[in-house]
Amino acid sequence: MAEYVIKYHTNFTFCGRIEFIRIMFEDAGVKYTEQSEDMYQLVDCFTEGKGAAPFPVMFPPLLIHGDVCINNTPAIMRYLGKQLGYYPKTDKDEAIADQILLNAHDFIAEGRRQFHPTEDSASYHSQKEAADLQAAKWAASGRLLTWLRHFNKVIERGSGPGVAGACVTYADFALFHVLRATQSQFPEAWESNKGEYQACVTYLEAFAGRKGISEYLGSDRRRPFEGNSMM
Structure with a gap:
């Protein structure tokens, strides 16, 4: 192999x-x-x-x-x-999974841009003052909450056991990671608005409890979040 x-x-x-x-x-x-x-x-x-x-x-x-x-x-x-073995079972489920996957990556890309407001290809540290202001403004503007409400709806309407049908798919891993990134990057906003996306909170905790994920998160293989750019 x-x-x-x-x-x-x-x-x-x-x-x-x-x-x-x-x-x-x-x-x-x-x-x-x-x-x-x-x-x-x-x-x-x-x-x-x-x-x-x-x-x-x-x-x-x-x-x-x-x-x-x-x-x-x-x-x-x-x-x-x-x-x-994480592929959707039907064409319909595949279409749903692809939308969730790509929306999750759009969300991360939008979040990352807030930390690079002056020059996208330059480092966060080279524009830290402007980046911190822009990221805080973005989080407070309601845009972050809009994304989390959307993901909450996705989880609530999922047909299970995954968000895209009869099995866990790549969409679940994408959603799990972006929720972890949000919790790490914007902890105050995450805690203060939990009532708006309780399904996300429950989903994050449940997915983190999967055997392989739980072992990984508790191991020295897991890398920390950088603290900027949702990375």
Whole structure:
């Protein structure tokens, strides 16, 4: 059986986008290897036509499984859904799962932008004062609450045992991770508005209790959140 390898940036000690992928492996009890690499250098080589990056890879994280190379976190999660047994059972459930998956990533992307208000490609620390003001403004504006109310509705209307039908799918892992990220990044807002999204709170606690997830969260393999950018 081909080994699963995840490549990510060097010197990353926090969750990052790779966390979406880690928790799928951890829940399934499937071994994987993480490798750090200067991924931006790979991208430069690819765009310059030197062929160093696998086609059609652009940005990390990158999953390598045999001769399959995938970047873009939602694409990786869908692939792993098939490989690990977390794929929706019907076309309808697949359509629902895809919407939840992509909405979760849109939410993380929107949250991340608040911490990079001056220049998106620059670090949070290079624009910290403006970023802290913008993030606080965003959280207080009601936009964060709008997202959480939406996810609450998704959970309440899910046909179970997953949010997208008859089994746990990649959508569940995406939803679980973004709720964890929100709780970590905006703890005061999370605590003060719990009554608005109690289903999210219950779901987060229940999913964290799954055997593989619980063991992972209690292990030294788990990376901390960085404290900015919902990463």
